[in-house]
Amino acid sequence: MSRIEALGQVITSLNAELAALKAFDIVALAEATDIKEQRIALLASGQDNPLSTEERALAEEAMRLNELARVYVNLMSANVRQRLEALTGTAPVAYTPRAAA
Numbered sequence: 001m002s003r004i005e006a007l008g009q010v011i012t013s014l015n016a017e018l019a020a021l022k023a024f025d026i027v028a029l030a031e032a033t034d035i036k037e038q039r040i041a042l043l044a045s046g047q048d049n050p051l052s053t054e055e056r057a058l059a060e061e062a063m064r065l066n067e068l069a070r071v072y073v074n075l076m077s078a079n080v081r082q083r084l085e086a087l088t089g090t091a092p093v094a095y096t097p098r099a100a101a
Contacts, residue, residue, distance in 0.1 A: 003046065006039045007058035013039065014065035021072045 013036035020029035051059060085091070 001042065003043060003051075003055050004058065006043050006046075007055060007062060010036055010039045010043070010062045011058065011065060014062060014069060017069050018065065018072065021069065021076070 013032045016032035017029055017036065020026075020032055
């Protein structure tokens with residue numbers, strides 16, 4: 001499989017992940033994630049040649065889609081946290097970064 005084909009399948013899998021997240025379809029999410037991880041492993045184990053212009057464009061599109069999926073997951077997590085805090089009457093805990101020791 002070429003890098004272009006693998007990157008195309010990563011993009012297809014990321015789109016499937018987004019659709020599954022929107023539909024709350026855990027089975028479809030797991031299947032899409034599995035395919036995505038297989039293709040990324042294939043890409044990582046493959047050629048060390050520099051990316052072509054087309055490959056770079058596909059990789060950048062995959063990064064954009066991955067970032068969008070991360071935002072969806074974070075929004076869902078924040079929504080669940082807010083509902084649990086309302087249910088338990090617990091005050092939200094603000095995140096405060098600490099200096100590294």
